[in-house]
Amino acid sequence: MPYVGPAPSNRLASAADIEAGAVDSSELASGAVDIAHLSATGTASSSTFLRGDNSFASAGLTGVTTGSGNVTITSGNLIVASGNGVDFSATSDGTGTDSSELLDDYEEGTFTPTMYGDTTAGTPNYDARGGAYTKIGQLVHFTCYIRMNSLTSAAGALCIGGLPYTSNSNSVGTLCPLLTDTVAWTNVEGGADYLMGNLWASDTVVGIMEVTDDAAWAYVESAAAIASTDQIYLSGSYRV
Amino acid sequence: MALVEKTIVDKIEVVGDFKHVQVRQDNLIVDDDTDEIKSRGNFHRYVLSPGDDLSDQPDDVAAIANAVWTDEIIAAYAAHQAEQMV
Numbered sequence: 505m506p507y508v509g510p511a512p513s514n515r516l517a518s519a520a521d522i523e524a525g526a527v528d529s530s531e532l533a534s535g536a537v538d539i540a541h542l543s544a545t546g547t548a549s550s551s552t553f554l555r556g557d558n559s560f561a562s563a564g565l566t567g568v569t570t571g572s573g574n575v576t577i578t579s580g581n582l583i584v585a586s587g588n589g590v591d592f593s594a595t596s597d598g599t600g601t602d603s604s605e606l607l608d609d610y611e612e613g614t615f616t617p618t619m620y621g622d623t624t625a626g627t628p629n630y631d632a633r634g635g636a637y638t639k640i641g642q643l644v645h646f647t648c649y650i651r652m653n654s655l656t657s658a659a660g661a662l663c664i665g666g667l668p669y670t671s672n673s674n675s676v677g678t679l680c681p682l683l684t685d686t687v688a689w690t691n692v693e694g695g696a697d698y699l700m701g702n703l704w705a706s707d708t709v710v711g712i713m714e715v716t717d718d719a720a721w722a723y724v725e726s727a728a729a730i731a732s733t734d735q736i737y738l739s740g741s742y743r744v
Numbered sequence: 745m746a747l748v749e750k751t752i753v754d755k756i757e758v759v760g761d762f763k764h765v766q767v768r769q770d771n772l773i774v775d776d777d778t779d780e781i782k783s784r785g786n787f788h789r790y791v792l793s794p795g796d797d798l799s800d801q802p803d804d805v806a807a808i809a810n811a812v813w814t815d816e817i818i819a820a821y822a823a824h825q826a827e828q829m830v
Contacts, residue, residue: 613768613787622829637789661829668789670764704828706760708791711828723829744759 584608604642611639615668617648617738619655621726622711626658631733637668639744644669647739655730661723662730664701664738667708672743678703680710680740687734699724703742710738746776751788753802762821763812765792767805794821 539548546552546560555561564570567579584590589608597605615635619628635648646667671678680701696714702723703710712724755768767790773783792798795818798806 611787613789615789622825666790668791669766670760670762670791673761704825706762706764706824707828708764708793709825709828 607641609639609641611637613637613668615646615648616666617650618665619650619652619726619730619736620663620665621655621658621660622663622723623660624658626726627654627656628658629653629655635666635668639669642672642743643741644744645739645741647737649735649737651733651735652730653732655726658726658730660726662712662726664710664712664736665708667703667710667742669744670708671703671705673706675703675705675742678705678740678742680738682712682739683737685733685735685737687730687736696724701738701740703740710740712736745778747773747782748776750774753805756805756808758808758812762794762824763817764794765805765809765812767792767801794818 539554542548542554544554544558544560548554548560551563552560553563567577569576569578587608589606591606593605595605613636615637617633617635619630620626629652631651631653633648633650635646637644637646639645644667648664650664680703682699682701684699696716698715700713700715701710702713713721714724715721750772751769752772753767754770755766757766757768758764759766769788769790770784771786771788772781774781792801792805792809794813796809798809801809
């Protein structure tokens, strides 16, 4: 039968022949198009998903595995934005008053301790010194050592300074054990029974105190206490 | 490739009633040719108290300290230190 007008073309329909929105779910029977007939790069499988850039990609996150309710990072770190952390509020609480159940900081590093007199700092000559700290949440733990050659012209309480963080204003009563080597305790106002570091509130200072049986506690006088080769090892934990 | 150690100030914090200036340094290991950082996170800290000498401090640290350490703050910190003596 002859056509009137141009003969119909037998070319395949192209995207230009189908208007945008012309085919929607009402024109397609359920299951009419399966994954195998979608054009995308990559491999369709039970472990891949179709991404918005028209490619099949592995499900999950690189370096992260999940299973049995656990999330495991097999490579890399969990990076928490500043001000956020790990929330433990779902766990049972102690009998005290909670102030926070958010673990929001961890850091480790070094610091440089100093030795001086409180009234007059004096001139320290260090043979060796060093300190290390670990901060977990609001608690700082530190260890340090100082070996002196001399501390001249110092006056007032003997102090160890240079702690890595400023202590909390409620840090009164934070004590720090210390070990001394060759420090002549007879120079400590008649000889103390033991020495103890007293960390000052809102500060970075540990004052060295002498404790003597049946006597008032007192700070060690820096002028007499320290001589060549004297060493002090000090550690402690305090809130910031 | 030559690896060199470079110290930067990567955090400056003003904390507490007396405006202590907490400074964190990071001791980087850097490729001297490309400036690529090979290692970081080797921290060293120090704290400046009101009235401390700032002459050896980096400009940004000194600027912050000078901005927050008013005469009133310096005096209050001195009084606080005296109170620590028992």
